[in-house]
Amino acid sequence: MMEIAAKPLTIAIDAMGGDYAPQMVVEGVSRVTKRMKNVRFLLFGRSDEIAPLVDRLRRLNPRVELREATDVIAGTERPSMALRNGRNSSMRLAIDAVAAGAADGVVSAGNTGALMAMAKFVFKTLPGVDRPAIASVFPSIRGRTVLLDLGANVCCGADNLVQFAVMGEVFARNVLGLKNPSVGILNVGEEDFKGNEAVKKAAAILQQSSLAIRFHGFVEGDDIALGTVDVIVTDGFTGNIALKTAEGTARLYTHLLKSALVSSPFARLGALLAGPALRAMRARVDPRVYDGAMFLGLNGVCVKSHGGTDSLGFANAIRTAVQLIADGVNEGIKHDFAYVSSESGTDPKLAAG
Amino acid sequence: MMEIAAKPLTIAIDAMGGDYAPQMVVEGVSRVTKRMKNVRFLLFGRSDEIAPLVDRLRRLNPRVELREATDVIAGTERPSMALRNGRNSSMRLAIDAVAAGAADGVVSAGNTGALMAMAKFVFKTLPGVDRPAIASVFPSIRGRTVLLDLGANVCCGADNLVQFAVMGEVFARNVLGLKNPSVGILNVGEEDFKGNEAVKKAAAILQQSSLAIRFHGFVEGDDIALGTVDVIVTDGFTGNIALKTAEGTARLYTHLLKSALVSSPFARLGALLAGPALRAMRARVDPRVYDGAMFLGLNGVCVKSHGGTDSLGFANAIRTAVQLIADGVNEGIKHDFAYVSSESGTDPKLAAG
Numbered sequence: 201m202m203e204i205a206a207k208p209l210t211i212a213i214d215a216m217g218g219d220y221a222p223q224m225v226v227e228g229v230s231r232v233t234k235r236m237k238n239v240r241f242l243l244f245g246r247s248d249e250i251a252p253l254v255d256r257l258r259r260l261n262p263r264v265e266l267r268e269a270t271d272v273i274a275g276t277e278r279p280s281m282a283l284r285n286g287r288n289s290s291m292r293l294a295i296d297a298v299a300a301g302a303a304d305g306v307v308s309a310g311n312t313g314a315l316m317a318m319a320k321f322v323f324k325t326l327p328g329v330d331r332p333a334i335a336s337v338f339p340s341i342r343g344r345t346v347l348l349d350l351g352a353n354v355c356c357g358a359d360n361l362v363q364f365a366v367m368g369e370v371f372a373r374n375v376l377g378l379k380n381p382s383v384g385i386l387n388v389g390e391e392d393f394k395g396n397e398a399v400k401k402a403a404a405i406l407q408q409s410s411l412a413i414r415f416h417g418f419v420e421g422d423d424i425a426l427g428t429v430d431v432i433v434t435d436g437f438t439g440n441i442a443l444k445t446a447e448g449t450a451r452l453y454t455h456l457l458k459s460a461l462v463s464s465p466f467a468r469l470g471a472l473l474a475g476p477a478l479r480a481m482r483a484r485v486d487p488r489v490y491d492g493a494m495f496l497g498l499n500g501v502c503v504k505s506h507g508g509t510d511s512l513g514f515a516n517a518i519r520t521a522v523q524l525i526a527d528g529v530n531e532g533i534k535h536d537f538a539y540v541s542s543e544s545g546t547d548p549k550l551a552a553g
Numbered sequence: 554m555m556e557i558a559a560k561p562l563t564i565a566i567d568a569m570g571g572d573y574a575p576q577m578v579v580e581g582v583s584r585v586t587k588r589m590k591n592v593r594f595l596l597f598g599r600s601d602e603i604a605p606l607v608d609r610l611r612r613l614n615p616r617v618e619l620r621e622a623t624d625v626i627a628g629t630e631r632p633s634m635a636l637r638n639g640r641n642s643s644m645r646l647a648i649d650a651v652a653a654g655a656a657d658g659v660v661s662a663g664n665t666g667a668l669m670a671m672a673k674f675v676f677k678t679l680p681g682v683d684r685p686a687i688a689s690v691f692p693s694i695r696g697r698t699v700l701l702d703l704g705a706n707v708c709c710g711a712d713n714l715v716q717f718a719v720m721g722e723v724f725a726r727n728v729l730g731l732k733n734p735s736v737g738i739l740n741v742g743e744e745d746f747k748g749n750e751a752v753k754k755a756a757a758i759l760q761q762s763s764l765a766i767r768f769h770g771f772v773e774g775d776d777i778a779l780g781t782v783d784v785i786v787t788d789g790f791t792g793n794i795a796l797k798t799a800e801g802t803a804r805l806y807t808h809l810l811k812s813a814l815v816s817s818p819f820a821r822l823g824a825l826l827a828g829p830a831l832r833a834m835r836a837r838v839d840p841r842v843y844d845g846a847m848f849l850g851l852n853g854v855c856v857k858s859h860g861g862t863d864s865l866g867f868a869n870a871i872r873t874a875v876q877l878i879a880d881g882v883n884e885g886i887k888h889d890f891a892y893v894s895s896e897s898g899t900d901p902k903l904a905a906g
Contacts, residue, residue, distance in 0.1 A: 278746055313747075341808050351741050354749045388704050388793040393631055394666075396707045396790060421797025425805040437749060438791050440741040442798045444774025449802040452778040452838070455694050457810070460834035461827060470827030474813070477820035481813040485806070 208238045211521055212294040212303035215245035216272040217310025219508050222246075225309070226253040226260070228505075228514030232522075233263045239522060242303055244269045244290040269293045273314045275507060282314035283321055291315060295322045298500050305501030305521045307492075309514060312504055316352050316495060323500035326530060328537035331356075332497035333364045334436070334504065335371050338446065339485045342427030346372045346381075349436040350443050350493060356435035358401035361385060365406055367496040368431040369413050370532040375494075375523060381430035384419035386438060394418065398435070411539075421445075450485060488513035492520030497533065501525050561591045564874055565647040565656035568598035569625040570663025572861050575599075578662070579606040579613070581858075581867030585875075586616045592875055595656055597622045597643040622646045626667045628860060635667030636674055644668060648675045651853050658854030658874040660845075662867060665857055669705050669848060676853035679883060681890035684709075685850035686717045687789070687857065688724050691799065692838045695780030699725045699734075702789040703796050703846060709788035711754035714738060718759055720849040721784040722766050723885040728847075728876060734783035737772035739791060747771070751788070764892075774798075803838060841866035845873030850886065854878050 213229060215222045222245055229241050241264045243250055254260050269290035273282045286292050291310050297303040299322050308315050316332070325332055335348035348368045353360060365383050372381035385403050387395040392403065395418065406415040416429045421442060424432055434442065457478075461471035471478065483489065487506065491513035495502040501524050505517035524530075566582060568575045575598055582594050594617045596603055607613050622643035626635045639645050644663050650656040652675045661668050669685065678685055688701035701721045706713060718736050725734035738756050740748040745756065748771065759768040769782045774795060777785060787795065810831075814824035824831065836842065840859065844866035848855040854877050858870035877883075 276744060278744075313742075339805065341805055354741060354747075386794060388707060388790055389666075391629060391631075394707075421794040421799075422801030422804065424798055425801035434794075437741055438794050441739060441774040441787075441791050441795055445777055445795045445798045446774075446802045448775030448778030449799045450806065451775065452692065452694055453803065453806040456834045456837055460830040463830045463833070467827040467830035470823040470825070470830075472823070473826065474820040474823030477813040477816045477823075480816070481809045484809055 210240050210303040212242045212297040212306040214291045214294045214308035215243045215250050216290040217308040222250050224511045227511035230257045231515035232518045244294040273311050275311050279313035279317035283317045292318050304525045307503045307517050307521050309505035319502040323498040325497050326499050329497035331360050332495050334493050335496050336493040337490050340425050340427030345424050345427050346431045349439050351436045351440035353436040358398045361402035361433050362405050364433045366536050367533050372431045374527040374529045382414045382416045383431040384416040384429035386432050386434035387418040390418045492517035563593050563656040565595045565650040565659040567644045567647045567661035568596045568603050569643040570661040575603050577864045580864035583610045584868035585871045597647040626664050628664050632666035632670035636670045645671050657878045660856045660870050660874050662858035672855040676851040678850050679852050682850035685848050687846050688849050689846040690843050693778050693780030698777050698780050699784045702792050704789045704793035706789040711751050714755035714786050715758050717786045719889050720886050725784045727880040727882045735767045735769045736784040737769040737782035739785050739787035740771035743771045845870035
């Protein structure tokens with residue numbers, strides 16, 4: 201991951217979003233400023249809460265600018281209500297700053313549904329994209345796997361899945377740095393007669409398509425962690441449940457491992473000796489390392505940090521945003537969707553009909 | 554788990570199903586005969602392959618009976634083709650034996666779709682049940698969680714989900730031995746405005762229902778491993794992907810832990826000292842311990858063992874079948890569905906419209 205943005209960038213930050221905001225947000229920003237010299241921040245939120253936190257971290261002062269926002273979107277707020285009543289919220293004003301050209305991208309650890317609704321309303325979708333998707337990176341045995349959609353769309357047709365494949369492939373090239381990433385569709389089996397109509401139709405379109413996508417075919421849930429392909433496409437209902445199931449299983453293992461390693465004096469001594477190796481293992485699957493879910497398909501960079509994250513996770517979400525902006529992931533999506541329309545004579549939406 | 558069936562039982566075994574059949578099947582049967590004195594077996598498959606294996610394990614001879622079946626259903630066979638052409642297969646003849654009264658239940662590690670299609674065709678569904686579901690038990694931080702459907706139905710309406718809730722609750726009472734298990738519906742969030750139409754409608758029905766079900770509401774993917782509720786209901790598409798995602802994550806963790814513990818001389822020594830604790834931990838999440846997915850809602854006991862399982866897993870699948878038969882889980886489902894019809898005046902199917 202790059203640590204110095206090539207040109208000066210400004211990131212708008214929802215300083216009030218997340219379980220431990222605004223403190224973890226300010227500390228996350230501070231972590232990033234240490235290494236990325238070319239990035240400055242607009243912090244949206246309640247100045248009386250944020251200013252003392254910024255003042256404590258002196259190096260922050262020249263790099264951040266506070267912008268007053270009195271309202272905060274609650275974690276349980278319905279997206280439609282947030283959109284209607286949240287015009288003066290820290291989340292909305294941070295998004296507006298990007299639309300106004302005052303910032304290059306926005307990061308929030310707040311309400312996912314509200315953030316998506318606002319970002320979609322303000323940024324609009326990129327040309328040819330029907331619906332944005334949430335994409336994130338998962339650890340795998342082979343390396344890393346991109347999964348999308350993680351919850352933006354509970355119902356998806358074949359056309360949406362095909363568009364997610366195009367966007368996910370661009371994301372993998374930029375974020376994972378892969379030249380020719382492989383793409384699979386999540387299903388209940390690898391055989392082509394399995395699954396619902398949407399996945400079967402999407403697979404048929406991708407198989408016949410002239411798009412420069414290395415389409416692998418169907419993959420199953422365990423392929424996320426096995427790393428069978430680089431990008432896995434699914435609807436937002438299944439994707440969200442796969443994401444949370446993986447998180448839950450990881451927590452179960454961490455819980456059991458910790459319990460095991462204090463269960464006897466021998467185990468404690470063993471844990472001490474194996475400590476560095478176990479810490480290296482934990483770092484490999486630390487969810488904070490993978491923090492930063494990208495809203496793909498919007499005409500603006502918006503990254504969602506995990507609601508329960510700490511400053512380390514939030515800093516990684518910011519780095520994800522910086523990387524996406526610096527590498528021009530939205531330019532890449534625009535380019536690929538233009539190619540889809542011009543080269544094949546149909547856009548994926550029409551082809552999926 | 555009970556180790557002695559109260560009354561003599563006969564289990565029909567598909568001896569040819571599974572990646573390592575028939576050897577792992579015969580060895581699995583042998584494991585069970587050691588402890589369960591009151592169970593005998595009908596082994597369906599190619600006698601020339603099975604007989605030598607049985608002869609090697611002498612104690613098996615008085616407990617097993619071989620039944621010739623020349624055909625074997627391939628793992629990649631379409632369910633519809635298996636149903637049409639598999640009449641002389643080991644899988645089908647084992648199912649037929651139960652229908653004919655020669656056995657009390659059937660266990661197979663073969664093709665899941667084919668097994669479900671055949672079992673449904675031969676056994677039919679229980680009164681009031683529209684569609685059978687595949688249920689299995691997952692390890693959780695709190696203990697164990699039942700999840701269904703794991704893949705029998707890729708598309709489910711609200712009525713199906715409600716019926717799965719009723720069946721899953723009976724299963725949890727019998728298999729987990731719980732008096733009043735709690736039931737949740739898998740969704741992308743806990744708020745009632747989230748999710749697709751099917752889960753919203755199913756939740757509304759269960760909330761208003763006079764059924765004696767302790768309905769918790771919506772749960773998320775991480776609640777499977779956290780053990781927030783005892784039974785989690787979902788459609789077969791999402792359930793299958795959640796199951797496989799959990800399996801994949803578990804394999805990733807096991808892989809990383811093993812790698813970590815041989816990564817340095819200190820780590821190796823630590824692993825040696827913590828060995829017993831780590832083995833106890835592994836046993837707690839060993840998928841073989843949880844082997845045995847039940848086909849719920851059929852008028853016959855059919856248990857699916859994991860295709861890649863070994864004799865230990867297959868033995869546990871047999872134990873699951875014995876337990877379900879001995880505890881009369883199908884009688885319980887029949888009773889509850891009769892109650893649904895008579896007490897509330899509507900059965901879940903009608904109520905879900």
